[in-house]
Amino acid sequence: MSSRTLPAPSAPVSPDGRERPLVALDDVSVAFQTRTGLFRMGEVRAVNGVSLAIARAETLGLVGESGSGKTTVGRVSLRLIEPASGRVFFDGIDITKTPEHDLGWLRKRAQIVFQDPFSSLNPYMRVIDLVEEPLVIDGVHGKAERWDRARRALEDVDLVPAGRWATRYPTAMSGGQRQRVGIARALVRDPDYIVADEPVSMIDASSRIEILQLLRGLQTGRGVAFLYITHDIASARHFADRIAVMYQGSLVEVGASGQVIDQPLHPYTRSLIAAVPEPDPANRFRRRAVGGVAQAAGEIVHPDCPHGPDRANEPALLLPFTSDPAHLVACHVEAPHGR
Amino acid sequence: MARGGQTRMPLLEVRDLHLDYQAGDRVVHAVDGVSFTIARRGEALGIVGESGSGKSSLANALIRLLPKNAIRYDGAILLDGRDLMALSDEAFRREIRWRRMAMVFQGAMNVLNPVLKIGDQIAEPMLLDERLNKRQARAKVESLLERVGLGREFYGRYPHELSGGQKQRVVIATALALDPDLLILDEPTSALDVSVQAQIMNLLKDLKADPGISMIFITHDIGLASDLCDEIAVAYAGEFVETGPADRILVAPRHPYTALLLASLPRLHGDRPPSPMPGEPPDPTHLPEGCRFHPRCPWRFAPCLRHPPEIPVEGGGFARCWLNDPAVAGDRFGAPLLVAAATP
Ligand SMILES: Nc1ncnc2c1ncn2[C@@H]1O[C@H](COP(=O)(O)OP(=O)(O)O)[C@@H](O)[C@H]1O
Ligand SMILES: Nc1ncnc2c1ncn2[C@@H]1O[C@H](COP(=O)(O)OP(=O)(O)O)[C@@H](O)[C@H]1O
Ligand code: SF4
Ligand SMILES: [Mg+2]
Ligand SMILES: [Mg+2]
Numbered sequence: 001m002s003s004r005t006l007p008a009p010s011a012p013v014s015p016d017g018r019e020r021p022l023v024a025l026d027d028v029s030v031a032f033q034t035r036t037g038l039f040r041m042g043e044v045r046a047v048n049g050v051s052l053a054i055a056r057a058e059t060l061g062l063v064g065e066s067g068s069g070k071t072t073v074g075r076v077s078l079r080l081i082e083p084a085s086g087r088v089f090f091d092g093i094d095i096t097k098t099p100e101h102d103l104g105w106l107r108k109r110a111q112i113v114f115q116d117p118f119s120s121l122n123p124y125m126r127v128i129d130l131v132e133e134p135l136v137i138d139g140v141h142g143k144a145e146r147w148d149r150a151r152r153a154l155e156d157v158d159l160v161p162a163g164r165w166a167t168r169y170p171t172a173m174s175g176g177q178r179q180r181v182g183i184a185r186a187l188v189r190d191p192d193y194i195v196a197d198e199p200v201s202m203i204d205a206s207s208r209i210e211i212l213q214l215l216r217g218l219q220t221g222r223g224v225a226f227l228y229i230t231h232d233i234a235s236a237r238h239f240a241d242r243i244a245v246m247y248q249g250s251l252v253e254v255g256a257s258g259q260v261i262d263q264p265l266h267p268y269t270r271s272l273i274a275a276v277p278e279p280d281p282a283n284r285f286r287r288r289a290v291g292g293v294a295q296a297a298g299e300i301v302h303p304d305c306p307h308g309p310d311r312a313n314e315p316a317l318l319l320p321f322t323s324d325p326a327h328l329v330a331c332h333v334e335a336p337h338g339r
Numbered sequence: 340m341a342r343g344g345q346t347r348m349p350l351l352e353v354r355d356l357h358l359d360y361q362a363g364d365r366v367v368h369a370v371d372g373v374s375f376t377i378a379r380r381g382e383a384l385g386i387v388g389e390s391g392s393g394k395s396s397l398a399n400a401l402i403r404l405l406p407k408n409a410i411r412y413d414g415a416i417l418l419d420g421r422d423l424m425a426l427s428d429e430a431f432r433r434e435i436r437w438r439r440m441a442m443v444f445q446g447a448m449n450v451l452n453p454v455l456k457i458g459d460q461i462a463e464p465m466l467l468d469e470r471l472n473k474r475q476a477r478a479k480v481e482s483l484l485e486r487v488g489l490g491r492e493f494y495g496r497y498p499h500e501l502s503g504g505q506k507q508r509v510v511i512a513t514a515l516a517l518d519p520d521l522l523i524l525d526e527p528t529s530a531l532d533v534s535v536q537a538q539i540m541n542l543l544k545d546l547k548a549d550p551g552i553s554m555i556f557i558t559h560d561i562g563l564a565s566d567l568c569d570e571i572a573v574a575y576a577g578e579f580v581e582t583g584p585a586d587r588i589l590v591a592p593r594h595p596y597t598a599l600l601l602a603s604l605p606r607l608h609g610d611r612p613p614s615p616m617p618g619e620p621p622d623p624t625h626l627p628e629g630c631r632f633h634p635r636c637p638w639r640f641a642p643c644l645r646h647p648p649e650i651p652v653e654g655g656g657f658a659r660c661w662l663n664d665p666a667v668a669g670d671r672f673g674a675p676l677l678v679a680a681a682t683p
Contacts, residue, residue, distance in 0.1 A: 065534040066503070174619060175390065201532075204389045205560040206603040210615040231532035234605040238612050261607055275537035276607055277566035281586050284565055287544060288537040 020092050021053035022193055022225045023077050023110075028086035030072050046072040048249035049086070051318070056192070059219050059226040061240030061257065063233045063272060069249040070229045074195040077227060078110050079103060090193070108138065111186035113179075115198035121170045121178060127159070128166035131184045138189070153184040156222070157214060176207040183214065194218075197229045212239045233269075234276045237261050242326075245269045251318060255327030265322070265329040348420050350553050351377040351521060356414035358393075358400040365624040366410065369396035371577035373414075374649075377570075380520065381551035383543075385564030385585065387600065388574030391620050394557045395445055397574070398523050401555070402442050403431050418521075437464050441519035445526045445557075448506035451498040457509045458484070458494030464516045483512040488542055504535035508542065515546075522546070523555045528563070536563070543567055561600045565589055570656075573597045576621050576631040579649075583656020593658035595638045595676055602678035614678050630660065638676070642667045 028050050036042035047069045054060045054077075062070050075081050079088060079095050087096045090106055098106075114120040121130060131150040140146050154162035157180040170178045179199060186194055196215060200208035216239055218224045228240050236243050236257060243260040245253040245268065253266040264270045274288050318328040358370035370393050377384055386394050399405060403423075405412060416423040418439060423431065452460055458480045465476040481491040487508040498506060507527060514522055524543070528536040544567060546552050558564050564571055565585045573581040573588075573596060581594035592598040602614040618635030621627055627634050629644040636643065642661045649657040650664050657663075665672040 066532045205562070206389055206600050206616040209603050209605070209613045213615060231534065232605075233533070234607045237607060238605045238610075258610065272534065273607060275533045277537075277540070277560070277562045278607055279562040279565045279589050279601055279604060281565075281589050284585065285544060285567070287541050 019055060021089075022056045022058075022091055023054040023227070024089040025050055025052050025073070025077060026087045026089070027051050028073075028076055028083045028088060030069075030076050030081060031084045045249055047076065047083075050246075050249075050251055051086075052244055052251065052254070054193070054225050054227060056225055057219055057223040058242070059216070059228050059240045061228045061230060061233075061236030061243040062246060063230055063236050063243060064246035065231055065272075068246045070246055071197055073246070074112065074197050074227055074229055078112060078195060079106060080112075108189045109191055110193040110195075111189060111191040112195045112197060113182050113186050113199050116202050120182060123169065123171045125169075126166065127154070127168050127170065127181055127184075130170070130181055131166075131188055134185060134189050149188050149190075150184075153188040156187055156218065157181075157184045159184065174207070175203040176211055179203060179211050180214070183211075183218075187218070191224060193225045193227075195227045195229065198231070199228075200235070201231070208235065215239065232276070233261065233272045234278070245272065250330065252330040253328065254318065255324065259324060259327050263322070263327075265327070349376040349378045349417075350380060350382070350419065352415070352417040352420075353401070354415040354417075356397070356400055356416065357411050358396050358405070358409060359411035360396075360406065361408045361410045362624060367623045368577045368626070369393045369623070370400050373397060373574075373577075373579055375570075375572055375579065375582060377521070377553050377555070380553055381547050382570070383547055383554040383556055383568040385561075385568030385571045386555060386557045386574055387559065387561045387564045387571060389559055389616075389620055391623060392574040393577040394574055395525055396577075398442060398525050398555065398557060401523060402436055402440055403428070404436075404442075437514075437519065438468070438517045439519055440521045440523065441514040441517065442523040443507075443510050443514050443525060443527050446530070447510045448503065448530070451506060451509060453498050456495050456497060457501070461509065461513045461516055464513065468517055479516070480512075483515055486515070486546075487512045488538075502535075503531050504538055507531065507539055511539075511542065511546075515552075518550075519552065521553045521555065523557070525557045526559070527556075529558070540566055560604075561588075561597075562604050573600065576623070576626055578631065578659060580632065580659045581656065583652065583654060587654035587656065591654060592676055593652040593663055594632075594660045595636050595662075596632050597658075598676035598678055611680055614680065632660075637679075638662060638671075640671065 028047060029045065030047040032044045032046055034042050034044050050073055052060065062073060064070055072081070076083050076088060079098065083096065087094055089095065090110065095103065095106060128150060131153055132146045135146045135149060151162040154160070154165055159165040159177070159180050170181060199215065200211050203211065212235060215226060215228070219226055228236065230236055233243065240257050242255060243257045244251050245260065245266065247268045253260060253264065253269045260269060261273060264273055318330050353376070354374045356370055356373045360367040360369055375384065386397065388394055400412065401416060418435065423435060426435065451457070458477070461480045461483060462476045465471045465479060466473070471479060481494060484491050484493050489505060489508050501509065528539050531539065543554065547554060547567070556564060556567055561571070568585050571583065571585045571588045572579045573594065575596050581588065581592065581597045588597060589601065592601060599614070599616050603616050605613045617637065621631060630636065630647050633639045633643040647659045647661045649659055651657050652663050661667045662671055
């Protein structure tokens with residue numbers, strides 16, 4: 001099957017074309033082997049022809065429902081998994097096939113913050129042990145240097161005074177505080193790029209903002225680039241510069257956050273927006289038309305699409321539909337420019 | 340108490356409900372004098388608050404499933420005017436739990452029995468109830484599976500074959516097995532993504548309209564509560580700090596905590612950034628004196644060192660905040676609670 005693809009640039013460029021992006025995926029597909037029966041193996045195409053670029057100090061929001069391939073995109077961008085096809089670049093270096101033992105430098109410059117601060121932290125380790133652990137792994141032997149860097153990381157996530165937080169256990173902390181520890185663990189290596197995979201979805205709605213603001217501060221203050229993975233497109237509006245919408249392994253829309261939400265072009269983007277329960281009296285009690293994995297791809301077609309649903313299973317191109325060249329939407333047939 | 344006509348009698352009336360736990364040598368007042376009513380069939384009350392505010396404890400108190408360390412459990416719970424507190428545990432189990440009031444427990448979708456067909460799991464309460472034989476129970480389960488949008492072919496499947504949203508539908512079907520009048524849902528969508536959450540909310544809206552099941556919907560997301568609920572109650576440190584019609588609460592919150600909850604939600608439209616909730620929840624064994632919210636409250640003033648009562652507010656409901664008492668608030672009275680925009 002041919003993949004859905006951007007007209008692939010031979011050397012990836014950032015959206016404005018000015019600067020080499022920090023992270024770039026070029027027509028990347030990822031497949032997993034799965035057991036479909038007792039002896040039969042099948043293949044799941046988790047990611048299908050995804051191209052994206054993240055500039056230095058930029059936050060790209062990657063949104064979509066669960067199972068759409070967001071985590072897999074995050075992991076392939078860190079080269080925690082190898083793509084089946086396509087290329088992965090970090091700071092201009094092709095890391096598509098680099099063996100793990102040659103990726104030590106990447107393991108320092110690129111980090112991940114997990115969804116679940118509860119299960120990703122060892123409850124028997126103190127905060128200080130958790131935050132220093134990456135340094136121990138990196139062979140930073142000096143106790144003073146380790147503490148110095150851990151203290152700075154704790155201060156950067158507002159766990160101050162660091163000395164007092166250092167000896168606490170995550171079990172005695174709130175969800176938001178635990179996630180701060182998770183972020184400090186990522187920060188202690190001074191990364192340029194962090195994949196934040198649903199960093200607030202397990203946290204109370206009212207406690208999410210302080211964590212997202214913290215990440216935003218690291219982006220603007222320290223110049224860290226983020227892939228912010230979420231199923232909540234409303235939070236991406238405020239905490240991502242651009243939004244990429246993922247559906248069944250492919251990107252269906254990419255653009256500036258405000259643009260994508262105020263003028264969504266793809267029907268699936270619209271359904272993600274419609275699913276947000278905004279606290280607005282005019283928005284209550286509505287039945288929400290929700291796209292889902294159960295929905296046939298043929299239904300994910302814009303009502304104005306001149307080609308109708310019958311070609312929806314063909315490969316799509318991500319192309320500009322409006323006068324904004326950075327606002328791209330998947331089209332199965334063609335891109336009527338300047339519409 | 341309203342006697343007489345069915346129309347006047349609320350479905351559920353709760354007065355001054357208390358549930359305390361013994362925690363080491365200290366006491367947690369998990370439900371601390373909560374009162375509310377659900378007036379009619381098909382009405383939904385949303386209970387909103389952050390983790391630890393006592394939402395699950397309240398649900399458990401209503402359905403009388405108490406942990407061993409519960410040391411105080413009192414107040415009035417009237418269902419169709421009948422005082423449930425007067426019932427023995429045996430009578431409550433036989434007549435009320437699951438038959439009149441059913442519950443979808445927090446995290447229940449993760450504890451479905453992995454080796455039992457889902458149809459048999461849904462049938463279990465019916466067979467225990469002994470009013471239906473096996474064949475009748477099977478027919479009932481099939482109709483419930485259809486009612487929750489799964490289809491009867493799901494009867495023979497096992498939990499591992501289901502997605503998260505499908506499992507939650509099974510849990511809801513199980514709660515509906517004995518045709519309850521009131522369904523208590525404790526964070527039923529917290530583990531689901533926004534799209535699947537919207538599908539479950541659609542189902543709840545359907546069940547609310549037909550057959551007109553009343554609901555108590557517990558969540559930490561006030562936006563989500565407003566999507567389904569007619570009335571909202573905001574819980575903080577074991578108390579309700581504000582109640583009222585959702586339409587009023589969304590546009591004119593009268594308790595600072597409610598205003599801050601609303602301001603903390605990222606809005607789809609407009610560029611006003613959400614504002615973080617200040618401070619941390621209180622230690623349940625050392626609650627602040629006076630207004631329990633005062634250490635975190637940007638509006639606090641001298642009177643807040645006294646514990647505020649439930650003060651009725653314009654537009655319906657009450658707020659447990661001195662700003663709503665003209666005699667105490669002075670010229671602060673009636674000013675809209677505007678949350679300062681966060682610096683991005
Ligand atoms: N290690 C794996 N083995 C097999 N299938 C996987 C694996 N990881 C993910 N998948 C499948 O790939 C698809 C995308 O998953 P994922 O990237 O986790 O999506 P998301 O993060 O958007 O929920 C899903 O169908 C998932 O079941
Ligand atoms: N069995 C118990 N023993 C002691 N304390 C408890 C018990 N269950 C809950 N608590 C405490 O009671 C308070 C309310 O908890 P809970 O009802 O679970 O709140 P919520 O559902 O709003 O998160 C919290 O402080 C919690 O730690
Ligand atoms: S009583 Fe005082 S401290 Fe409490 S919410 Fe009202 S203004 Fe704030
Ligand atoms: Mg994921
Ligand atoms: Mg709870």
